[in-house]
Amino acid sequence: MKTSKQSILRLFQYRDFLIRLKNINTVNVFSDNLAKDIGTTSIQVRKDFSLFRLSGNKKAGYKVSNLLKQLDELLGKNKKQKVVIVGAGNIGKALMQYDGFYKEGLEIAALFDYDRRKYNHKNNPPVLPIEDLFKFVSSNNVKIGIIAVPCKAAQQVLDLMISAGIKGAMNFAPIPLKSPKNFYINNINLRVELESVVYYTQM
Amino acid sequence: MKTSKQSILRLFQYRDFLIRLKNINTVNVFSDNLAKDIGTTSIQVRKDFSLFRLSGNKKAGYKVSNLLKQLDELLGKNKKQKVVIVGAGNIGKALMQYDGFYKEGLEIAALFDYDRRKYNHKNNPPVLPIEDLFKFVSSNNVKIGIIAVPCKAAQQVLDLMISAGIKGAMNFAPIPLKSPKNFYINNINLRVELESVVYYTQM
DNA sequence: ATACTTTTGTGATTTTTTTCACATAAAAAA
DNA sequence: TTTTTTATGTGAAAAAAATCACAAAAGTAT
CATH class of the missing domain: 1.10.10.10 (Winged helix-like DNA-binding domain superfamily/Winged helix DNA-binding domain)
Incomplete structure (x- = not known):
């Protein structure tokens, strides 16, 4: 086809x-x-x-x-898919609170962060220490990740995701990341998107 | 060319x-x-x-x-460009706090919201009532807008932007908006982006 | 029942985008 | 100095994507 x-x-x-x-x-x-x-x-x-x-x-x-x-x-929308978000900042929280995902079979299973002040085990989804990611992903069979951390941590987070068994990710860090061929990564660079609006507006 | x-x-x-x-x-x-x-x-x-x-x-x-x-x-990066954000929720705030814009000549001049509890005239950028948008945009010669409001308000916000003289926008509401031909709109549907990650991961 | 209208479905065509192939220049090595 | 190596630059070719043109089906009007 x-x-x-x-x-x-x-x-x-x-x-x-x-x-x-x-x-x-x-x-x-x-x-x-x-x-x-x-x-x-x-x-x-x-x-x-x-x-x-x-x-x-x-x-x-x-x-x-x-x-x-x-x-x-x-489009394979009949199966539920678990997703983890790394980075509990504004973007991470925006995605967490977006209830449109659940209806679409996308379950935000957990958020992870480096900052202990953001941990919240009782929230749904919980905000957990980054150290728990590997175990969580493998025991919950999570295949999709979202990277919503600053540039300097992004590659490290991706590597961790890959090692834990995640197969595809959406990346909000405005820096291209290296991943193996069989890993699918969707880079969302909001700055570039905004810049292109400016460009076309000036045309 | x-x-x-x-x-x-x-x-x-x-x-x-x-x-x-x-x-x-x-x-x-x-x-x-x-x-x-x-x-x-x-x-x-x-x-x-x-x-x-x-x-x-x-x-x-x-x-x-x-x-x-x-x-x-x-790419016309020599001129500074003022940008307004409508919607002071998580996405709006994430973009507001993203300091990468300023370096790129993109100045978030103000945020606007319907919810008076979010107003903050002293913040930089300020969070203002939506009623002030028209005046702000025309008097500050703003040409770029960001729509970060729920679906049901999105078209209304876009119409307001257009009437105020904005020429291009980035839209985060997951619904296609109608705009005139000479207006450039960049739709960012994060759900669809995530869904496509899931799709390609299953391939 | 027949003509007309509207909408789908798709091979063919055109346009856009990417990739190839190789000429060309400049630096480095012999 | 001459050769070799390593990049760029670009017309030509290929691939991908969008558009066209029109056949076919099904509903509506005459």
């Missing part, structure tokens, strides 16, 4: 919209509606679906619940 | 690395070093430079300070 990174990202966005539609009891949706919502064209939407063998009904569009079910299957 | 969105984003990343190199007094850099750092190839780096007429020295690579100067010019 000929897939692409771009279309997979869009599938997640379509799914997001479909969930919103389902919540307001919308039954049918057209490729054009999906396109408008995520800011692309209906041709792109249908092409994406075509690549993944997702089909609708001529003239009648797509059934929201049906399409959603197929996307869930395709 | 044949440019591309992708290469512009990379130029910002190269620049990031060059700043780090300059800070440790590195004088020369090779395309291969730049490539390794941002996770691409040296061919890509040279191609990017070629597109923007950035040149180095055969066999001796590039002069860090010289390249940085050229990138600053190219």
